[in-house]
Amino acid sequence: MVSAYDELPRTPANFVALSPLRYLERAAYIYPDQASIIHGKRQISWKETYQRCCQFASQLKQLGIEKNDTVSVLLPNIPAMIEAHFAVPMAGAGLNTLNTRLDAKTIAFMLEHAESKVLLVDPEFVNLAREALSLIPNQHIIVIDVADTEYEGENQFLGSFEYEEWIAQGDINFSWHLPEDEWDAISLNYTSGTTGNPKGVVYHHRGAYLNAASNILACGMKPRAVYLWTLPLFHCNGWGFAWSIAASGGTNICLRKVDPELVMQLIAEHKVDYFCGAPIVLSMILNLPKEKQTSFDHHVEVMVAGAAPPVAIIEGMRNMGINVNHVYGLTETYGPSALCASQSGWNELSIAEQAQLHSRQGVPYPLQDSMRVLDPETMEPVPNDGQTMGEIMFRGNIVMKGYLKNPKATQEAFAGGWFHTGDLAVCHPDGYAKITDRSKDIIISGGENISSLEVEDVLYKHPAVLTAAVVAKPDARWQEVPCAFIELKMGTTATPEEIIAHCQKELARFKVPKDVVITEIPKTSTGKLQKFILREWAKERAENI
Structure with missing residues (x-):
């Protein structure tokens, strides 16, 4: 029997596909003159960023880029990298951010597997790109060089276009459209597999939108936040923070490479509120000689993924005015999809006790549907006894579409209606999960x-x-x-x-x-x-x- 509730229509007035592209449009509308990107002495406003992304997208269309084509980038954390996170999907394509630390053979595999049509290259990585392209001579890839004034080396070129000159010819009034389906692909990220070649992880617009909002909720991000890019944007699309900062109407502080002295200078100069990274970033800051440190008088939040930060780092950062938050996730879950959320009373414990609690992977991200420690054989939850081992599994909208061209791996990853992380863990009495081993080595x-x-x-x-x-x-x-x-x-x-x-x-x-x-x-x-x-x-x- 059809209910009157079911007869209510879904129309363009009450249902719109979720996409982080709307975050950019909104930021440009509400904060047109605020700095969107700061790179050295260069500042770009949100209005300019929106216009540049329109020009970028229109130029991609001029090159013949269509829906579900792949545009790859081999870039550090510079303005063009942030712009690509919006312009490429505005053109209907999927963004593939390549890990600049990989070897040419692996880069070549990714370009070929993704069937990349365009490659943006920073001068620092021209030789790497040239070698990778030589390994796939039968694949036609249009190369666009991205010169950077902050690069200390020679601005050598490989392609037919220079980025700034190329986008300047684009249409600032380009009429882009939201995806017809929020399930459409927005990006492609490759993950290290335990056997064989890397797997291509496909993200969708819905997941990117929710992940960006989840980041804001997870770290309590304030409006118009100032974010320092110590985390490579090629890591899970910078864990989605390029989209989060647009949603916040905030400011991106670019950083080509992590220099602890420069990091502290930028934190003080721009009143940075947030940054992310691996524990090594914190260790580098903490071990900086006193004479090279720059003090600051405001509070900073940092999200740390990977190995849990030790007591010395948590205490040292706190003494500097930096609060450490431990998050957990995988490429397949858009980066962090769980966090060790602090509970009332934890701050009254000793630093050692706090570090022990924060070493856990924790609980699901605010907009992730579920994270459980399940017995992989029965698919039933393990007891919350802190001893019985199971596997961490996720379910929700912040989980990949699947592995590109790899249906077998996709089916295995989603067996039983859950995403299998391969990480073995226990669940403590308070419901917080803690990894005990990595089954994938x-x-x-x-x-x-x-x-x-x-x-x-x-x-x-x-x-x-x-x-x-x-x-x-x-x-x-x-x-x-x-x-x-x-x-x-x-x-x-x-x-x-x-x-x-x-x-x-x-x-x-x-x-x-x-x-x-x-x-x-x-x-x-x-x-x-x-x-x-x-x-x-x-x-x-x-x-x-």
């Missing part, structure tokens, strides 16, 4: 995910290597670094330095093992490598340095 180094199996595959290519196992080794600066344990083939020789040099030829620098141990690797009776023992060995080696 991912090493988190300076905020970068490193697959131990990827590194092992390279090690096995060395002619002297019989067996290889890579685990995370605690590191004061990077939180974790790859540590390789090697068994050599009988009759062969190889030094740790030779093994490291071999890896440097095939891996991005941050993936290369920082410590190589040639030894007999412990195994079970069936020959399975006992990585839990190796992790203890690596921990001991870190403690004995």
